[in-house]
Amino acid sequence: MTFDPVELFDKSPFHRWLGCEVVRMDAEEVVLRLPFRDEFVGDPDHPGYHGGVLGALIDVAGTFAVIAVAEQDCITVDYRVDFLRPAVPGPLVARAHSVKTGRTLGVAEAHVNDEDGNTVAVGRVSLYILRPTS
Amino acid sequence: MTFDPVELFDKSPFHRWLGCEVVRMDAEEVVLRLPFRDEFVGDPDHPGYHGGVLGALIDVAGTFAVIAVAEQDCITVDYRVDFLRPAVPGPLVARAHSVKTGRTLGVAEAHVNDEDGNTVAVGRVSLYILRPTS
Amino acid sequence: MTFDPVELFDKSPFHRWLGCEVVRMDAEEVVLRLPFRDEFVGDPDHPGYHGGVLGALIDVAGTFAVIAVAEQDCITVDYRVDFLRPAVPGPLVARAHSVKTGRTLGVAEAHVNDEDGNTVAVGRVSLYILRPTS
Amino acid sequence: MTFDPVELFDKSPFHRWLGCEVVRMDAEEVVLRLPFRDEFVGDPDHPGYHGGVLGALIDVAGTFAVIAVAEQDCITVDYRVDFLRPAVPGPLVARAHSVKTGRTLGVAEAHVNDEDGNTVAVGRVSLYILRPTS
Numbered sequence: 001m002t003f004d005p006v007e008l009f010d011k012s013p014f015h016r017w018l019g020c021e022v023v024r025m026d027a028e029e030v031v032l033r034l035p036f037r038d039e040f041v042g043d044p045d046h047p048g049y050h051g052g053v054l055g056a057l058i059d060v061a062g063t064f065a066v067i068a069v070a071e072q073d074c075i076t077v078d079y080r081v082d083f084l085r086p087a088v089p090g091p092l093v094a095r096a097h098s099v100k101t102g103r104t105l106g107v108a109e110a111h112v113n114d115e116d117g118n119t120v121a122v123g124r125v126s127l128y129i130l131r132p133t134s
Numbered sequence: 135m136t137f138d139p140v141e142l143f144d145k146s147p148f149h150r151w152l153g154c155e156v157v158r159m160d161a162e163e164v165v166l167r168l169p170f171r172d173e174f175v176g177d178p179d180h181p182g183y184h185g186g187v188l189g190a191l192i193d194v195a196g197t198f199a200v201i202a203v204a205e206q207d208c209i210t211v212d213y214r215v216d217f218l219r220p221a222v223p224g225p226l227v228a229r230a231h232s233v234k235t236g237r238t239l240g241v242a243e244a245h246v247n248d249e250d251g252n253t254v255a256v257g258r259v260s261l262y263i264l265r266p267t268s
Numbered sequence: 269m270t271f272d273p274v275e276l277f278d279k280s281p282f283h284r285w286l287g288c289e290v291v292r293m294d295a296e297e298v299v300l301r302l303p304f305r306d307e308f309v310g311d312p313d314h315p316g317y318h319g320g321v322l323g324a325l326i327d328v329a330g331t332f333a334v335i336a337v338a339e340q341d342c343i344t345v346d347y348r349v350d351f352l353r354p355a356v357p358g359p360l361v362a363r364a365h366s367v368k369t370g371r372t373l374g375v376a377e378a379h380v381n382d383e384d385g386n387t388v389a390v391g392r393v394s395l396y397i398l399r400p401t402s
Numbered sequence: 403m404t405f406d407p408v409e410l411f412d413k414s415p416f417h418r419w420l421g422c423e424v425v426r427m428d429a430e431e432v433v434l435r436l437p438f439r440d441e442f443v444g445d446p447d448h449p450g451y452h453g454g455v456l457g458a459l460i461d462v463a464g465t466f467a468v469i470a471v472a473e474q475d476c477i478t479v480d481y482r483v484d485f486l487r488p489a490v491p492g493p494l495v496a497r498a499h500s501v502k503t504g505r506t507l508g509v510a511e512a513h514v515n516d517e518d519g520n521t522v523a524v525g526r527v528s529l530y531i532l533r534p535t536s
Contacts, residue, residue, distance in 0.1 A: 014184035042146055052194060057186075059186045079214070079215060082526060082528060084502040085502065085504075099484075100486040100521070126346055219370075262506070279446055306415055310414055320454075341445070346485060
């Protein structure tokens with residue numbers, strides 16, 4: 001039986017709540033799309049995404065980039081997100097890839113673009129790979 | 135007119151969506167409470183909070199820790215979250231304080247505890263302070 | 269035979285090169301002292317420590333904070349350092365403690381103070397614990 | 403008079419002490435070379451670079467990537483380094499570029515390769531740009 005990362009992705013209540021959709025998910029790259037929702041606005045005086053949404057999206061994309069390579073479930077050790085410019089209302093696309101996936105640890109790189117292709121946030125996720133003990 | 139960080143906090147659609155409540159918010163400390171919701175579960179096979187929720191909570195708490203000191207709105211430059219143990223279902227409490235708030239930059243330290251008092255995640259947030267140009 | 273973290277510390281050519289000295293090293297806390305050297309200056313127009321020295325000091329202190337708890341050698345997975353104020357010439361003191369040390373992973377918190385007690389940098393280090401395979 | 407980042411780089415006692423050499427330094431990319439020295443070894447039982455050296459190299463390369471774009475001196479707000487594999491004795495090459503350089507803040511991305519081209523560490527640096535007040 002082959003491991004299917006999309007199946008694991010689709011089981012998650014949090015992914016559904018956030019509303020992110022899988023565009024691509026394989027060992028080379030993970031691409032997610034996030035439609036805008038009014039609930040994502042941090043400050044109504046400057047409409048746009050709250051940073052916590054971008055961080056969560058980077059965590060999700062980076063985690064699955066390593067999962068897709070390791071073909072095992074993983075838990076996040078830590079992640080960091082750097083904000084480059086305001087993320088205005090509109091759909092976002094997150095892209096992530098594994099920088100290194102070893103036996104027990106993995107590191108993924110992720111960035112989030114707005115619909116004009118501007119990068120609004122970049123991030124990196126460290127993961128612990130849940131290898132089955134045989 | 136005095137600056138009220140709670141008023142700024144309460145205006146945010148994202149804060150309402152996440153459901154976090156202010157327990158304390160002043161220049162010394164920010165304490166937020168987050169009730170558990172089924173939508174926060176990352177993986178239904180291991181019920182508990184998705185890391186993206188904890189990261190967002192750290193971002194929110196850390197940001198307002200600096201806002202409460204600066205008495206100005208701020209934008210997040212970057213944040214990092216380290217996960218210490220699984221966050222099982224139940225309410226969470228996030229505590230944050232300003233480590234250093236200067237004229238243009240601020241750094242806050244935050245941690246999230248479960249209802250038994252175990253720290254499930256720690257984080258640090260860097261902020262840019264939006265000083266009015268006079 | 270008991271594990272002695274100071275013995276492991278003293279073997280390191282890098283620690284000698286940097287010139288950091290152990291003030292305290294046990295499971296509760298690691299305290300290191302770093303005398304100032306002219307070679308640590310980043311920019312001669314603004315004499316003071318280069319950030320890379322502070323980062324290295326945080327890495328060393330945080331790593332040994334987890335080593336002292338785990339009683340095993342560790343390798344650094346990642347570290348982050350936040351700079352709070354310029355570190356002017358004079359000795360520095362780094363303090364670190366384990367925030368969580370599990371079976372395979374550890375997280376340490378560290379900060380660096382100048383001789384007036386001002387915190388010049390804070391950081392956090394994630395480590396992988398090299399448990400012997402028996 | 404044109405701004406020359408290499409001139410600023412060459413003035414630094416810390417850069418000389420570390421021994422890193424400029425291979426390329428312009429708005430598009432910064433490339434530094436670091437010859438190996440025995441003093442860089444963290445643990446004599448596993449000869450190779452101490453992580454603190456790699457972190458410092460990432461800080462230096464990332465800082466000058468933003469300086470070369472901003473054409474102004476900068477101070478590091480924070481940096482993070484992720485270690486991917488042991489860095490064995492031999493020269494290292496660090497490459498960095500500006501991800502975003504605005505008016506007051508900049509973010510750089512950096513990675514360090516060994517002489518076989520393997521990436522041993524990646525990092526990201528946030529900077530505050532010292533614009534002259536006119």
